Amino acid sequence: MTTTDAQILIVGAGPAGCHAATMAASVGMTSVLIDPATTPGGTLWRIGNLTNFPGYSDGPSYARVLGEALAGIDGYCTHVRATVVRIEAADDHVRAVLADGTSLVGELLIASTGTRPAKAGEVGWITCNHDFPTLTSSKPDGLGVRTVVLGGDRPLGTWLRTHSEAGQNLTVCHTAGEAYKVDEVRHDGRVTLLQVRRVTVTGDGPFEVLFEMADGTHKVAEVDSVLTNVGNVASSIPGLGVDPDGFCPPAAQHPRVLTAGDLTARVGQRVATAVGAGAGAPLALQARFRRQAV
Known part of the structure; x- marks a missing residue:
């Protein structure tokens, strides 16, 4: 068995990734949250008007709350500033290869890198x-x-x-x-x-x-x-399963890998759906591999 850095590697610190980390902590699972940005929140920092997400009027205010939530689980979640360039899934572990040539290893991996604006x-x-x-x-x-x-x-x-x-x-x-x-x-x-x-x-x-x-x-x-203003393309990572549109649906991934949020499909790209998918991802992986009631 390969030595692991955490039970779950979470790639991408947008709404889906942040909620994946907090949910994992709530059920006692350790995680490494990998994202090149200094602060979590992803595209929330660019959303000036958040009318379809109750409780928050703009993206930055919600991003700050997510940052505070992650600070409260630092015993379970480590934030690593890095870019993942490849994902390698095996029978007993998943490896995230970083841009500097090093890698992080976990039992499971959640990819929530979202999308980028199309050129x-x-x-x-x-x-x-x-x-x-x-x-x-x-x-x-x-x-x-x-x-x-x-x-x-x-x-x-x-x-x-x-x-x-x-x-x-x-x-x-x-x-x-x-x-x-x-x-x-x-x-x-x-x-x-x-x-x-x-x-x-x-x-x-x-x-x-x-x-x-x-x-x-x-x-x-x-x-x-x-x-x-021509829409988004998936911020996919080599090693993930990709559909004809370039997105990464959960069903196309290795059993130890789950995708969540906007990365998964062209439709349904909303903050609320990303939050739900991210929160559910650790529970789905836990149930898949540990068969525990959650």
Whole structure:
């Protein structure tokens, strides 16, 4: 049997990972929480408006509470600042190989690395020469008067609610498949919606944007700022089972490995679902291998 650093290795300190660690501690299981960030919380630090999670109005306030909860279980959970580059699962242990070449070993592993924003160049309907800033990382005072947003993903509504004072008009181009997502902002006077087939962005600022509209016609606009809002891709790790969309469903993993949170699927990416999945993961692994009533 390989010597272990903890009973459970938890990769990713977002909502799912933090709740996995606290739940593991509640049933007497030790864990190592591995994440390169200094403070836990993951993408919570970038969520300015948290209307669908009772008790918290914004992500940072919830992230601070999670940090306090982890500090209260330091006898059971160790936070290691590191990046996991590979996961190796065996019959009796799981190894997390770190970027510096060292590794941590545990009996079980929970992967909760979540997602990252997709880049414009990774999306088939956008042609461009730049990696533009994401909408979620941008503030109104850093934008020009004429701003185009590439993509109509859900964070658009969150951004508008968070920056209710924003005076810019955002021209949001989206595909037919995103039409249902932009319904929540359709009546916001600061937004002009364009359903498109393709978009081509050229220039270095100001930018020229060529829109191929849904009806086949073309429009051209010169804009000061271009932002991306084209959804997320999974932050998967080599060694995890991956589906055709690049996500890592629990059923595709080694028996000693469980995935939780946004990493598992393109649908259902919400803080509340990540919390529940993360909290349930240690219990599921404990029941799977120890057959204890929990």
